[in-house]
Amino acid sequence: MVANNKTKVRARITAKDASKILNEVGNAPIFKEETTRKNLPFFTKDELLIGDILGVGSSGVVKEIKNIENHSKKSIDDTKELMSRNCLRHGNCRYAMKYLRNGDNLSEREIARGRIDFAVEVKYLKALTHPSIIKLRGLGGKDLLHPNFFFLMDRLQCTLEERIQEWKTSSEKTKESRGGLFRKSSVRKNNILLRKKLEVAYDVASACEYLHSHKLIHRDIKPENVGFDIRDDVKIFDFGLAKSLHPDLHARNGLYNLTVITGSLPYMAPEVAKKQPYNEKCDVFSYAMMFWEMMVMKELFPYFKTRHEIYQKVILGGLRPRIPLRAWPSTVDTMISKAWKPSSKNRPTMNQICNTLRTALKNEFDEADNRNKLLRNRSSQSLECLIAQEIEL
Ligand SMILES: Nc1ncnc2c1ncn2[C@@H]1O[C@H](COP(=O)(O)OP(=O)(O)O)[C@@H](O)[C@H]1O
Ligand SMILES: [Mg+2]
Numbered sequence: 001m002v003a004n005n006k007t008k009v010r011a012r013i014t015a016k017d018a019s020k021i022l023n024e025v026g027n028a029p030i031f032k033e034e035t036t037r038k039n040l041p042f043f044t045k046d047e048l049l050i051g052d053i054l055g056v057g058s059s060g061v062v063k064e065i066k067n068i069e070n071h072s073k074k075s076i077d078d079t080k081e082l083m084s085r086n087c088l089r090h091g092n093c094r095y096a097m098k099y100l101r102n103g104d105n106l107s108e109r110e111i112a113r114g115r116i117d118f119a120v121e122v123k124y125l126k127a128l129t130h131p132s133i134i135k136l137r138g139l140g141g142k143d144l145l146h147p148n149f150f151f152l153m154d155r156l157q158c159t160l161e162e163r164i165q166e167w168k169t170s171s172e173k174t175k176e177s178r179g180g181l182f183r184k185s186s187v188r189k190n191n192i193l194l195r196k197k198l199e200v201a202y203d204v205a206s207a208c209e210y211l212h213s214h215k216l217i218h219r220d221i222k223p224e225n226v227g228f229d230i231r232d233d234v235k236i237f238d239f240g241l242a243k244s245l246h247p248d249l250h251a252r253n254g255l256y257n258l259t260v261i262t263g264s265l266p267y268m269a270p271e272v273a274k275k276q277p278y279n280e281k282c283d284v285f286s287y288a289m290m291f292w293e294m295m296v297m298k299e300l301f302p303y304f305k306t307r308h309e310i311y312q313k314v315i316l317g318g319l320r321p322r323i324p325l326r327a328w329p330s331t332v333d334t335m336i337s338k339a340w341k342p343s344s345k346n347r348p349t350m351n352q353i354c355n356t357l358r359t360a361l362k363n364e365f366d367e368a369d370n371r372n373k374l375l376r377n378r379s380s381q382s383l384e385c386l387i388a389q390e391i392e393l
Contacts, residue, residue: 018116018145025123028244030214036127041080041138043152047071054096054155057224057238059114061101064093064155083137083152092155092230095137099150117240119144122151124216124239132207134227134237156227156235160200160294164223167193168297194328195365200226201291202357203234208287209350212280215245221286222267223293251277253345265310266300270342273315281344287353288339292321295328318342329360 030036049067056062068084087094100118122144125136140150158166171193174186204226211218218225218239225238241262249256255277263272269285271278293300300321304310313319320340323333335356339347348356 018112018119021116022119022123022144024246025120025244027246028124028127028214028216030124030127030216030244033127033214037136039079040126040136041072041083042142043068043080043138043140044071045140045148045150048097050097051093055159056101059101059117059240060098060238062096062098065095065097065152066093068095080138089230094155094230095152096155097140097150097152099140100147115145115147118149120242121238121240122149124242125151125153128211128239130207130210132203132234132236133210134235153237154229154235156229156237157232158228159224160226160228160234160290161223163200163228164294164297167197171297191365195361197294198328198332198357198361198364200234201294202354202361204236204290205287205350205353205357207234207236208283209354211242212283212350215280217243217245217280218283219243219272219286220263220267221283222264222290226290245279255279255344265307266304266314268315269344270315271344273311278344280350281347284339284347284350284353285344287350288336288347289321291336291339292323296321296324329364331356332360 047069048065049069051064051066054062054064065087068080068087070080070084072080083095100114106114122136122139125134134156135154136151137154138152140148140152143149171190174189177186204221208218208221218236219241220238221236226234226236229235243258245256245258249258251257255271256279257277263269263282263286265273267286267289269278269282272282289300301310301314301319304313320337323336335348335353339353341347
């Protein structure tokens, strides 16, 4: 009896929290823009042929959609018709659905919190339009807080976490076959990989720059929340922890009263973990940790076994991963060592990170491409000269 009453009280509190949080999200500046999509199609579960699980997160489950049967008669649902006709692309599923994990082991409070985060995610996804942000494709009802609510989005092929493992395996193979004849080819392979990684890093930074320019922060940037679609384009997803930097929350010195600990250790910025006011620079910290993991292809702090140890050594003690010597362009080294500074005001903006990466990519690779082109042109010129001489002869 007592337990029941307690549960009811908790549920009442969270219902109030939910509407307050959703209203607040609705007032975010991004919703004032024309980009918010109002005509998203609605789907019922019996219209969907649901396939395998693609991933399970802290609160959500993502499954592939193998087929869509459009039961709707309305003409407004042209998009739905189109989606149902193009559900597969060369035999691969194009769409995925996300719904909330049923909370067997979760407390009432955790379930309610999960439902709110899920509704917040959908609200933001409706308004976000960027080539490196996952696209929302459809909704499973009008009530975002309903326990059975789900949404449809583009299906991703793998996450950055998985891609890092693939890169690691292939560079270990390259290392093994190094020496003699293979030397040149292994240097070339390493350069191709470095370029690819810097391009991925640029795409993630550009998506974050877009969010920050709209006064939004993601708050959970990490390799598990970045993926690659069928064209191998980068997409960031999982906006359940996203937050709008509303003027009412303004504290001082460009910081905001967002004293909710959110995100994942060890990607979490010290000011967030320490419950201090923070701003969009918390994403810059997470980004720097993710960047290191991607470049070095190793786990962050594998020797720390508990959250407490990470808190003591990384958050309070200022410990950071070691940047390998001359592994990346020096401007990128400097940028990353600033991006994980303990004080957020000493970190670069996402815009500065984009500029540094763009310049590094241009200097390191475009010039190399141009040099190669020049050499190719020269050799083809000399061939043409030889042919011309032969004709003369
Ligand atoms: N669009 C997608 N296509 C394929 N897999 C996905 C997609 N979105 C998420 N996933 C997989 O599902 C996992 C959980 O999704 P996520 O949105 O991160 O949920 P949570 O909010 O619970 O962390 C991801 O880590 C990823 O492996
Ligand atoms: Mg996630």
